[in-house]
Amino acid sequence: MSTELLKDLRARGLVFQIAGEEALPAWLDAESRTLYCGFDPTADSLHIGSLVPLLMLRRFQLAGHRPLALVGGATGMIGDPSFKAQERQLNTPDVIDGWVGRLRDQVSRFVDVDAGACSAEIVNNLDWTRGLDVLTFLRDVGKHFSVNAMIQKESVKQRLDREGSGISYTEFSYMILQSYDFAELNRRYGCGLQIGGSDQWGNITGGIDLTRRMNGSTVYGLTMPLVTKADGTKFGKTESGTVWLDAAKTSPYAFYQFWLGTSDADVYRFLRYFTFLDVDVIAQIEKEDAAGQGRPQAQGILAREVTRLVHGNDGLYAAERITRSLFDGDLKALSAADLSQLKLDGLPSSSLSRADLPETVTQLLTEAGMTRSGKQVKDALLSGAVSVNGEALGWADNGSPAACLASERALHGRFFVVRLGKKKVHLFDLT
RNA sequence: GGAGGGGUUCCCGAGUGGCCAAAGGGAUCAGACUGUAAAUCUGACGCGAAAGCUUCGGUGGUUCGAAUCCACCCCCCUCCA
Numbered sequence: 001m002s003t004e005l006l007k008d009l010r011a012r013g014l015v016f017q018i019a020g021e022e023a024l025p026a027w028l029d030a031e032s033r034t035l036y037c038g039f040d041p042t043a044d045s046l047h048i049g050s051l052v053p054l055l056m057l058r059r060f061q062l063a064g065h066r067p068l069a070l071v072g073g074a075t076g077m078i079g080d081p082s083f084k085a086q087e088r089q090l091n092t093p094d095v096i097d098g099w100v101g102r103l104r105d106q107v108s109r110f111v112d113v114d115a116g117a118c119s120a121e122i123v124n125n126l127d128w129t130r131g132l133d134v135l136t137f138l139r140d141v142g143k144h145f146s147v148n149a150m151i152q153k154e155s156v157k158q159r160l161d162r163e164g165s166g167i168s169y170t171e172f173s174y175m176i177l178q179s180y181d182f183a184e185l186n187r188r189y190g191c192g193l194q195i196g197g198s199d200q201w202g203n204i205t206g207g208i209d210l211t212r213r214m215n216g217s218t219v220y221g222l223t224m225p226l227v228t229k230a231d232g233t234k235f236g237k238t239e240s241g242t243v244w245l246d247a248a249k250t251s252p253y254a255f256y257q258f259w260l261g262t263s264d265a266d267v268y269r270f271l272r273y274f275t276f277l278d279v280d281v282i283a284q285i286e287k288e289d290a291a292g293q294g295r296p297q298a299q300g301i302l303a304r305e306v307t308r309l310v311h312g313n314d315g316l317y318a319a320e321r322i323t324r325s326l327f328d329g330d331l332k333a334l335s336a337a338d339l340s341q342l343k344l345d346g347l348p349s350s351s352l353s354r355a356d357l358p359e360t361v362t363q364l365l366t367e368a369g370m371t372r373s374g375k376q377v378k379d380a381l382l383s384g385a386v387s388v389n390g391e392a393l394g395w396a397d398n399g400s401p402a403a404c405l406a407s408e409r410a411l412h413g414r415f416f417v418v419r420l421g422k423k424k425v426h427l428f429d430l431t
Numbered sequence: 432g433g434a435g436g437g438g439u440u441c442c443c444g445a446g447u448g449g450c451c452a453a454a455g456g457g458a459u460c461a462g463a464c465u466g467u468a469a470a471u472c473u474g475a476c477g478c479g480a481a482a483g484c485u486u487c488g489g490u491g492g493u494u495c496g497a498a499u500c501c502a503c504c505c506c507c508c509u510c511c512a
Contacts, residue, residue, distance in 0.1 A: 087507090166508060231469075232457095239459060263468050295466035327467065360480050372476095376460055379475045383462045398480055421460075422467055 002028030005063040011279045012272040014056065016198040019208055019221035027192065027220065032118060033065045035193035036185050038125070038178065039107060040072035040080060041099035045246035046106055048236045048258075049197075052224050052273055054110040055309070056195055057120070059276075061111055066118045068191060069107040073100045073126030075178055081171035082155035082199045088171070100124060106245055110309075121189075125181045128188075141180050144213045145206070150175060153202040175206045182207025183214045193220045227273065230265035245310055251346035252307055252315030253322045257423070259303035260323070267298040275305040318345035326417070326425050331390055336412040342427060349427035354402065361386070361398045365418065370426050380420050387419045405430055 003025050009015050018024055027033065037053045039046060046054070057067035076096050079088035091099075104122050111120035151160055153175070159167040182204070185191035194204045204221035211219045227235045236243050243258050244250040250258075262270055271282045289296035307316045322345050325334055334342075343349045350368045358364050361381065362374035371377055380386050381395045388404055389411055397404050405416050405428065416428040 234458085237458090257467080261467065264466095265469065267468085296468080299466090299468075323467090362480065371460075373460095374479065375475065375477095378480080379461055383474080385461055395480095421462085424460095 002063055002065075005059065008279065009056075009059065013269065014052070014224050014273065016223040016225040017201055017221075018223075019205055020218070023218070024193075024220050024222070028063075028065070033193060034068060034185075034189050034191040035060055035065055035195060036068035036070050036123075036182075036189075036191050037195045038070040038072050038075065038181065039103055041076040041096050041103050043244075044099050044102045045244045045249050046103060047242045047244050049227070051245070051306075051310070052227060053196060054107065055274065055276075056224060057111050060195075061115065061118055061120060062276075064118060066189075067111050067120045068185060068189060069111060069120060069122050070181060070185070071100050071103045071107065071122060071124050072181075073097065073124045074129035075125055075174060075181070076100070078174045078177060079171050080174050080178075080203070081159055081167055082174075082202060083158070085158065086165055087168055090170075100126070102246075123185070125177070125184075128184045129177065129180070141176060141210070141214075144210050145176055145179075150206075153206075155199060155202040175203050176210075178203040179206040179210040182219065183211040186211045186215055186217055186219055191219070192217070193222065195222045195224065198223045198226050227270075230263060247311055247315060247346075251319075252311040253319040253346045255311065256303045256307045256316070256319035256323065259306050260299050261423075262299050262302055264296060264298075267296070267302055271298060271302050271305075275302065275309070277301075277305065321345050322347045331411065331417050334411065336415070339411060339415045339417075339427065339429075343429070347425065347427050349429060351429040351431065353431050354405075357401045357405065359399070359401070361393065361401050361404060364401045365420060365426070368418075368426050368428070370418070370420050370424050377420065385419075385421050388416050390417075 005028070006015070006025055020027075035057070037057055039050055039053075054069075057069060061067050073096065076099070077090070077093065079090065081087075104124075108120070108122055112118070113120045113122070150156070150172070156167060156172065156175075159165055159171075182191070182194050194200075194207055196204055201221070201223050204223065208219050208221055211217055229235050238254075238258060240254075242250075243255060247255075259270075268282060268286045271277060271285070272279060275282075285298055285301060289298055304316060304320070307319055311319070322342050325331070325338065325342060326347075348369065358367060360374070362377040365371060365377045365386070366374050371380075377386065378395065378398070381393060381398060384392050384394065386393045389409055391409065393404055407413060410416060410430065414430050416430060418426045418428060420426075
């Protein structure tokens, strides 16, 4: 069963490195095992960068193992230096504490906390770190670490070598804290496997060593590849920034659109990374797309699957409703109720009264949040990229927003669907 | 504590008295081409509709004029103690 799991993970390209490679398959096959992955509170929500490990926990759980999701109330106070170019800004304890609560809720949606012996648990390393005093820590834990070995770790090398940056003792100690987590989870839960992104390799092997030294147990580690894009740009960013898992920070619609925009060069790999679709099914999709003309089906499947995983069926339907209405359908065919629904579904929208209209279209669209600056609107107007209910505006229209949003042009007397470029759409509800 | 190096617009990185809202690259946005893809080409890229306004770690100063010079301060890096 678990041999099969590993085989599947390999087929998906989800295995980057394994510590204890020879023994791990048999260890997993023998019985239901406990594994963990940590998530540090660096914001009030996780983003899609954490999706691969989150889903990985679930993959193991589906294969009959027990996942522990660790929310790093302690490690989050320190800051992981792994492959970071710069020292991080520390947040205050109460801020971090608030984030821990948010992440707990978020993380628990990805694993089954009610699955009998395999029930997932959410743990917080602050629970066993808070009471630790410095002397005990230095004597009992620190003594097992060789600074000589620590500075050899690739993850901190650039901070040690690089001109113009450095590393504080605080961040340097991060590895020890995380290692201690593994040892502690091994002691408390019999946890024997830690998974994480490939940037966590140094921290994971540190934990493996410490667990052997402190508990005399053999434990394992597995890392997943960093998600990259074929064009070399950073994965997980859009114009408006990070793609968050929290629906309040990134709407299901925006989330869905993000995945829909995946390039052909990445989409099949992402299907393997981010969905539970069988690898054979994905191969079949790829084959069909290659054989067919025009637009591939893969992006749509990816968007649908991932949005459902993160936002559930309701979130997915909302996202699909908006997408269909705006990109596949005819705006004029939408009823007033449809348009109101789009607002509820999370289509960016604003309600304002005719009297509140600003002096220029650039102001109107900028204030609505469609772009960062009026310059971009100007640029778009000049190239005919702005439209109101399907009718293009020009630069000459800039001075007369009221005329652009004239009642005669409204849908159902009050709605204006304004597009800027191909992808940015905003609904104005004018009363 | 001492010596040296450094802090420039989202990032990297030029600029060392006017020609600087500040080279170049990246990222980003828009257009063309397409498939809400990629690549490519074009344009934008501090704010502002415009007039104009505000930037080059901070505060003062020199000067007709400063990112550039001076003073003090803050932060980072390297080496020494």
